[in-house]
Amino acid sequence: MPWYLYIAIRHTFPKGKRLPFFTIMSVTGVVLGTMALVVVLSVFNGFGHAIREVVADTTGDLKVMNGRIFEDYEEKVDLLEASPLVAAAAPSAFGMVMLQTDNRPIVPQVQGIDVDKERQIVPLDDYIRYGDLDELDDDSLLISSGIANTLRLRVGDEVELYTPLMIQRLNQNEVLLPRLMRVAAVFETGFTKVDENTIITTLRSMQDLYGLGEGVHALKVKLVEGVDAEKAARELQELFEPPFRVSTWLESNADYLAIIEFEKRMMFFILLIIVLVASFSIATSLFTSVVKKTREIGLFSSMGATSRQIIACFCLQGFSVGVVGTGIGFALSFALLSARETIIDAIFRVIGGREQTMQFYFFSELPVHYNASDLIVIAVLTISIATLAGLVPSIKAGLLKPVEALRSE
Amino acid sequence: MSELAISASGVAKSYTTGESTLEVLRSVELSVNKGEFVSIQGESGCGKTTLLNVLAGIESPDSGYVQWGTERIEKLGRNALAVKRGGFLGIVFQSYYLVPEIDSLQNVLMSRRIVDGRVGKEQVDEARAMLAKVGLGDRCHQMPNTLSGGERQRVAIARALLTNPAVILADEPTGNLDEATGNRVMDQLRELCREFGTSLVLVTHNAEHAALADRQLTLSQGRIH
Numbered sequence: 001m002p003w004y005l006y007i008a009i010r011h012t013f014p015k016g017k018r019l020p021f022f023t024i025m026s027v028t029g030v031v032l033g034t035m036a037l038v039v040v041l042s043v044f045n046g047f048g049h050a051i052r053e054v055v056a057d058t059t060g061d062l063k064v065m066n067g068r069i070f071e072d073y074e075e076k077v078d079l080l081e082a083s084p085l086v087a088a089a090a091p092s093a094f095g096m097v098m099l100q101t102d103n104r105p106i107v108p109q110v111q112g113i114d115v116d117k118e119r120q121i122v123p124l125d126d127y128i129r130y131g132d133l134d135e136l137d138d139d140s141l142l143i144s145s146g147i148a149n150t151l152r153l154r155v156g157d158e159v160e161l162y163t164p165l166m167i168q169r170l171n172q173n174e175v176l177l178p179r180l181m182r183v184a185a186v187f188e189t190g191f192t193k194v195d196e197n198t199i200i201t202t203l204r205s206m207q208d209l210y211g212l213g214e215g216v217h218a219l220k221v222k223l224v225e226g227v228d229a230e231k232a233a234r235e236l237q238e239l240f241e242p243p244f245r246v247s248t249w250l251e252s253n254a255d256y257l258a259i260i261e262f263e264k265r266m267m268f269f270i271l272l273i274i275v276l277v278a279s280f281s282i283a284t285s286l287f288t289s290v291v292k293k294t295r296e297i298g299l300f301s302s303m304g305a306t307s308r309q310i311i312a313c314f315c316l317q318g319f320s321v322g323v324v325g326t327g328i329g330f331a332l333s334f335a336l337l338s339a340r341e342t343i344i345d346a347i348f349r350v351i352g353g354r355e356q357t358m359q360f361y362f363f364s365e366l367p368v369h370y371n372a373s374d375l376i377v378i379a380v381l382t383i384s385i386a387t388l389a390g391l392v393p394s395i396k397a398g399l400l401k402p403v404e405a406l407r408s409e
Numbered sequence: 410m411s412e413l414a415i416s417a418s419g420v421a422k423s424y425t426t427g428e429s430t431l432e433v434l435r436s437v438e439l440s441v442n443k444g445e446f447v448s449i450q451g452e453s454g455c456g457k458t459t460l461l462n463v464l465a466g467i468e469s470p471d472s473g474y475v476q477w478g479t480e481r482i483e484k485l486g487r488n489a490l491a492v493k494r495g496g497f498l499g500i501v502f503q504s505y506y507l508v509p510e511i512d513s514l515q516n517v518l519m520s521r522r523i524v525d526g527r528v529g530k531e532q533v534d535e536a537r538a539m540l541a542k543v544g545l546g547d548r549c550h551q552m553p554n555t556l557s558g559g560e561r562q563r564v565a566i567a568r569a570l571l572t573n574p575a576v577i578l579a580d581e582p583t584g585n586l587d588e589a590t591g592n593r594v595m596d597q598l599r600e601l602c603r604e605f606g607t608s609l610v611l612v613t614h615n616a617e618h619a620a621l622a623d624r625q626l627t628l629s630q631g632r633i634h
Binding site for chain 1: 464467470487488491492493494496498500502504506508509510511512513515519520522523524526527552568
């Protein structure tokens with residue numbers, strides 16, 4: 001090992017002695033900066049990743065729509081299922097309804113599905129919390145856990161549904177009679193956007209409610225495992241004439257993902273300030289070290305050390321602080337994130353309001369995803385900033401004249 | 410004719426403070442042969458350390474020149490001079506200047522690390538042997554703050570000699586030691602220089618130590634007598 005690296009390590013982490021104050025403060029600064037970056041970016045990545053996963057799980061990989069109602073969906077389902085890229089396709093109709101029970105109204109999203117087809121795309125059975133999916137018929141519906149909680153509904157309860165079609169009929173002086181439906185089951189996907197405000201009916205019920213005839217609004221497509229969604233969307237588009245459009249879940253939810261990506265980048269730059277502040281503590285401490293070690297610098301020069309080697313010696317102290325601080329920061333971040341649910345539970349036990357807080361987010365748990373490229377960027381940037389922080393004091397050390405260094409008091 | 414190890418020719422050095430100029434060295438002429446032990450005595454502030462610094466190339470003379478062997482050093486750049494110094498000279502300071510964060514063995518090895526770039530098992534064995542020669546074979550892994558003054562100076566001597574330099578420049582090496590310890594350190598320094606054929610230029614106040622030299626010189630009024 002070159003002498004300047006050896007001395008840099010020994011100055012920063014002396015053997016058999018207490019860690020110097022410089023090392024403790026500088027390493028702590030880098031650890032905190034690294035932790036802030038790793039924790040926040042991993043949580044943001046977790047949100048993005050979880051949205052991708054949940055959206056794919058709850059809506060399928062691709063969506064085929066023409067912006068209107070189309071009736072020849074069975075033909076199109078066959079066409080899609082004939083493609084080697086497609087595992088399954090299912091028709092879907094959707095809209096909004098007013099659901100009321102005991103004079104308490106809410107306005108949920110409604111989806112009409114072909115249960116057998118839908119099962120091939122979405123793991124519906126896994127999402128059922130109460131009741132039985134097979135009980136779903138044209139006079140019943142599935143309600144999300146959020147609606148069940150809000151309206152205190154149970155399996156077997158009856159609800160009234162009002163649709164936009166009924167309002168149109170009301171305008172034509174027809175009597176407005178709600179559709180009575182029974183709760184067949186309560187589901188929960190883990191995706192708050194769905195769980196808070198969604199009901200599911202059979203496709204036939206939805207066609208009745210919305211007056212769609214034999215029509216549907218969209219086809220959901222599940223791709224064969226490992227097939228790239230964007231590539232498949234381009235290829236499958238060739239099977240359809242405009243205005244039919246094959247889009248990925250990514251396009252459909254691009255707004256969420258773009259916001260998360262933007263927030264993540266902003267947080268990265270904001271949190272980088274912590275590392276910059278830490279770099280000032282490294283620079284200040286190294287300046288002090290250079291003053292304290294002036295005679296030692298003179299000694300090294302008298303033994304044949306060049307200016308460049310002396311600069312390297314002090315610069316490497318910044319580097320070693322960066323490496324150790326980043327390493328510890330990563331380890332603590334991983335530990336903190338793996339215990340995140342325990343920590344969040346403890347916080348909510350003290351401050352309360354977990355349910356209210358979580359309802360604003362898409363997920364019932366804090367999602368985390370480690371992105372290798374983010375971790376590499378954090379490590380490289382943090383270590384570079386720590387090294388650069390040592391550069392100015394190092395140059396001061398390297399430019400010291402040996403005789404002045406040896407004479408210093 | 411003896412081979413020249415280090416020499417100074419017409420070396421002058423002065424320091425200016427405000428309007429006053431202090432001439433420390435005035436046309437110093439000094440030649441030290443290979444393996445020779447030369448002592449330089451003089452009053453405090455007469456310029457002994459300045460002369461040693463000029464000989465070591467860590468301070469430039471105002472005029473005159475210094476030769477290491479047959480090479481004049483004034484034309485060498487700072488880094489080239491440092492590299493050359495590492496291989497040619499060993500310097501022993503009054504205040505030892507050991508690196509406090511590393512043990513005795515590693516302090517001795519520092520000179521080898523700087524000169525050779527890196528050290529292997531062979532160099533480590535050499536450093537152990539050198540520490541044994543100065544009587545500290547059993548103190549290899551002691552940190553400097555656990556050693557006495559005499560022991561620290563012996564570590565510094567071992568460090569200076571490890572690279573087998575042509576010349577050792579010793580600036581009051583016993584200045585911080587009691588008489589008995591100083592005598593022991595001086596004996597070891599002289600013996601080891603003799604054993605390795607290393608020239609020794611000793612700057613000292615101690616007449617007894619100066620008397621051990623092959624040649625005793627005095628620096629007064631900026632000149633060697």
